[in-house]
Amino acid sequence: MQGDDSNRAERLTMLENTIEAISEGIIITDVDGTIIYYNRALERMDGLSRDEVIGRHLMDVYRVTPETSEHLTVVKTGKPFKELAKIHYTAEGREISLVSSTYPVYMGNKVIGAFSVCRDVTKLKDLLNEKVLLQKQMHGEEGGSGFKNGTRYTFADFVYASREMEKLVRQARKAAKTDCAVLVYGETGTGKEIIVQSIHNASSRRDEPFVGINCAAIPETLLESLLFGTVKGAFTGAVDSVGLIEQAGNGTLFLDEINSMSPSLQAKLLRVLQERTFRRVGGKKEIPVSCRIFSSTNMDPWECIINGTLREDIYYRFAVFTIYIPPLRERPEDIKALINHFIGKYGKIYGQLGVRMDSQLKEAFLHYRWPGNVRELEHIIESCMSMLDPNENLISFEHLPPHVSTRFAKKTVSRPFKRSISGGTLHQILKDYEKQVIEETLARNGGNISRAARELGILRQNLQYRMRRLGIRAEAVR
Template sequence: MSGDVMAQVFKQLFNSIDEGVIVTDPEGKIIFYNAEMAKLEELLSEQVVGKYLHEVYDAVTVESSEHLSVVLTREPVLEKHKTYFTNKGKEVTIVASTFPVMEDGEVVAVYSVCKDITKFKELLTKTMQLHDQIGNEGQEHRRSNGTRYTFDSIVYASSSMADLVASAKKAALADGFVLVFGETGTGKELLVQAIHNYSARKNEPFVAINCAAIPETLLESILFGTTKGAFTGAMESKGLFQQAGQGTLFLDELNCMSIALQAKILRVLQEKMVRQVGGTLEVPVQCRVISSTNVDPWESVNNGTLRKDLFYRLAVMTLFIPPLKDRKEDIEVLIHCFLNRYQRIYGLGEVKIAPELKELFLRYLWPGNVRELEHIIESAMNMLDGRKVITADHLPHYLRARFLSRDENFSEFYRKGSGSLAHVLREVEKQVLWDALKSHGGNITRTAESLGIARQNLQYRIKKLGLHKNYA
């Protein structure tokens, strides 16, 4: 295949992808500019190709241009968040990775692969503004430090939770780093807020961020803050480390943060200093840092999603919140707590739960933990139609189908305690699927809907568990 044909193939390839691609020579002259980049910047290829970077973009310098700096360093620049203006006045916010093309030890070209996040940035800004408005409107439910919960907010009857609360109170007074881990829905932030309000920092701010909810390119700016001019359009802003002051910064789902950003967090914790993005001045960090993971942190260390050195730094004290299925004695007191809460909210008077439904709740494995139980109680109370007793008929469809498709054999798998945990869970899952399939005459679509899972997921589980029989 000739070089001209190969060039056409690559041109068509790069014009068909969703990311913008721009290629320059070592002097900064643009030699390729794909269709997605033209769409992103609202420019035509013929307006760009053959021109130098400074002729197309404002304020191009070696410091501000990744293309020019890569020529000097010969090192790629990965996932750089950048806001800039074209010479036509178009503001663009992108995430770009820039790479050198080497030949005989020399840089012969530089290319960038760019993803447009302008719309996402606008959406995030509006979301944060809305969050502030909601927060101000609901201020009567919050303390002046930004929290809602104390240790009195934690409802339990089990000895495992009593031990946890006792340990958490000790951790609060010790004022060191704390790592909390527990499944989604177990109440990690509730516990962390309680620790803050039991500590000597209770009159200082409590600031929380979910590390899984914010894109990597924005998370660094949110945590560390930015200086005016850090990138075009950037304004002076304090990061969460500064906003927390002498209070508590809660890093939720730390294991979802990139390894690269974890390294920067580690440096902040070791040096007790933070530098804003684009700045040179370091500011002392005075806040206490509490973090959480939704899986065992050792599992995160072993699978490479959590740095071992950061784990050792943050896990001075560790607190494990057991899943609801492992503390059945808490279910009844939680039911009464949520009944009391929502009967007040909805003005329903005294509402009870049918004994047979309570028994089903005690047998259920609660994959969504306390959060799932609360949502189910609230949902059921909205379905009462003036009645004062919640029955299985008031449950969400997916849960009612799960309960009613089972027989008494379901609970025997884990009551007998035979076999390993993996064996017990496999047998429970097999029985649940078998009963659901049987009740729907083997119809995959209806069975999947009743279980609240995707059809493909159900088919995978049927194959995995060897359920290839006549269910009708």
């Protein structure tokens, strides 16, 4: 019996330590609504201490009633509330924007309490509201033109030398002459938003607003209210607000990384595209949709459909016009053009004119895989330019930022394959070659597995699995 009590105490201690370490706020109440647990994360969110809270009733701490309290409702009905976006107020009147889920606690068939898991999205919501306000100011009463429409890019900002990109730009210019939905896909950093803004600025909607949002960065419930707007009273603290669809007006709405959006919200967007009307969250009035909708994914949309992150029916609606932007490693002709472009761009910013790149470093750039694509190349060029002394005009290996210098070796050509192709099975030859490639990549990255995985274009977990299978240790190749 004493052993059981000891084990129970150990498990309870482990559980409490785990709850205290996580970043989400946790609050637990008994069947009457008395707070019996309140973790440190929720202390930070609410600005209260657990000494003030534990042992008190919910209605003494928060501005809730038996009808508006999720905890008291869950205890009464036994049904959870999941991913609710709401604004709640502490007893001192502090306003907090949360996304929370509340669940009943059962002992057998009896509900003995409830708990909530809360995420504070106050800062995120403030940033998004600031973005919407800034877009309103940029659009102005007169509708705006040029870069007053919320964009930064036109086709003139697309730098390329390859035939692939020339073909892509021709295709994008054709898309600008139509008014159908466009889906752009390509890896992170390839320039999806540049091409989308360029199409908008070359279209008949150029004088109308361009409104973009990254679907991967916003919690689902908050994303829905941001897209459609809200009606006062739709949920706790909800006010009348205009969503991004209305903000876009007769312009363009860009949904970046739409494959990160939940299938249920994708279904609501599908209805919007089909009916060309929508309702605000909690509203009954049908509002017409006037904007053109662009979307993007960071991987092949058919892969998204297969893995369940993109609905097939919404793909057909969103991809009337599809544009694929190939990664930088597949178009090495563009690397030289981009190097010259970014040296010229940041030369003007940093007052370093007439700068060129060392031939060996340029060769290393041409052999690098660029997992971050054009965005990574621009970042490295800017870092190099900022490291030049006033009288220097040649970028060399010494100017590379410390966190990337190990990725570029002065010997750009890999060692020849060490194993004789004439001996061994095909399986063994491929295994040996895979091991050599991984060891060389790890060596170039100082044994850093994350950087090596990015260079190889695979997930970190995938690389670790291959290293275990091949008997490779990161510390042995540094």
